[in-house]
Amino acid sequence: MNQSFENIGNIGGMVLNEPIGGLVIGDAEFETIRHLIYEQFGINLTEQKRSLVAGRLQKMIRGMGFTRFSEYLAHLETDASKQSLRDLINRISTNHTFFFRETAHFDYFCQTVLPELTGRLKQRNARDLRIWSAGCSSGEEAYTLVMLMKEFFGMDYGQWDAGLLATDISTDALATALNGIYPEERTSMIPSNFKSRYFKKISEDRWAVDPALKREIIFRRFNLMTKTFPFKQPFHVIFCRNVMIYFDQPTREALVQRFFEFTAPGGYLFIGHSESLRRDACPYDYVMPAVYRKRGE
Numbered sequence: 001m002n003q004s005f006e007n008i009g010n011i012g013g014m015v016l017n018e019p020i021g022g023l024v025i026g027d028a029e030f031e032t033i034r035h036l037i038y039e040q041f042g043i044n045l046t047e048q049k050r051s052l053v054a055g056r057l058q059k060m061i062r063g064m065g066f067t068r069f070s071e072y073l074a075h076l077e078t079d080a081s082k083q084s085l086r087d088l089i090n091r092i093s094t095n096h097t098f099f100f101r102e103t104a105h106f107d108y109f110c111q112t113v114l115p116e117l118t119g120r121l122k123q124r125n126a127r128d129l130r131i132w133s134a135g136c137s138s139g140e141e142a143y144t145l146v147m148l149m150k151e152f153f154g155m156d157y158g159q160w161d162a163g164l165l166a167t168d169i170s171t172d173a174l175a176t177a178l179n180g181i182y183p184e185e186r187t188s189m190i191p192s193n194f195k196s197r198y199f200k201k202i203s204e205d206r207w208a209v210d211p212a213l214k215r216e217i218i219f220r221r222f223n224l225m226t227k228t229f230p231f232k233q234p235f236h237v238i239f240c241r242n243v244m245i246y247f248d249q250p251t252r253e254a255l256v257q258r259f260f261e262f263t264a265p266g267g268y269l270f271i272g273h274s275e276s277l278r279r280d281a282c283p284y285d286y287v288m289p290a291v292y293r294k295r296g297e
Helices: 027-041 047-063 069-078 083-092 103-123 140-159 171-179 192-198 249-261
Strands: 018-020 023-025 131-134 164-168 181-183 199-203 206-209 217-221 235-240 263-271 285-288 291-293
Touching (some): 023 047, 027 069, 027 083, 103 140, 103 235, 103 263, 140 164, 140 192, 140 217, 164 171, 192 199, 249 263
Parallel strands (some): 131 164
Antiparallel strands (some): 181 206, 199 206
16 A cells, blocks of 8 residues: 555546446445445545546446446445455555655664664563554565565574564455565565565566565455554554555544554654645654654653
8 A cells, every 4th residue: 555545546527427338427326435435444535536436446347247336336235245345445446566665764664763673672671573564555565674674683583573464455455465476567676685585586577475574474454444453562663655645634633543552652653755744633753754753762
């Protein structure tokens, strides 16, 4: 994501009725879908997104046998399994990312965050390092973090409980992450020594993640709009990058507050470089662009 919605772009202006392959999305119907997406997932779809939303939904709606957008909305309301809602967010969300994206974050994670956190934990004879990739998209960020941790700890990695929780709202993105097979263009930023150690080339332009690396990550579907997080312990590091840019200010601030409550004292929050938090409304201390720290130890 990252639970990323990067390609929900600026397409068109005000459209009263949008015909898509014979399907017509009226104002009231678009407002219904906007409200549903906002209430369920926190994503703020403006009027400028109408054409894109219509284009992404048309094939799915036709495949379900509906000829009107209103029929699809009625189905959403009555689908007790909630599978249609999951299919909807899979269509709306676009998971565009790659390994070692925004490398300054990973440099700081290795050079500052890991030495600082592990030093404090050792002082308490603790070996439990809890890291969450919130909005992990198709898994590139999560795998990058685990590779960096394994390199940092070296032979001592097995002495630490240093795995990683990776969550996303999109089941399609999570399926890709669990599969662990990526095209060449998404792996081009991986250092050659990492690539030879943690990946296997399975075709001319595809690479597979080493199963041993996969075992260090727990991938789960999770909605960041959940009002009360279910975790038993706080995290030392939370990565939530290029997710909140698609939330409005109140939604963003409420989510950051929930992150803060589940950040251990002295822990860190990483957000995307295209995102920002208001200083007067942010409970974390600012460290550097897109990096924040909770006061404490």
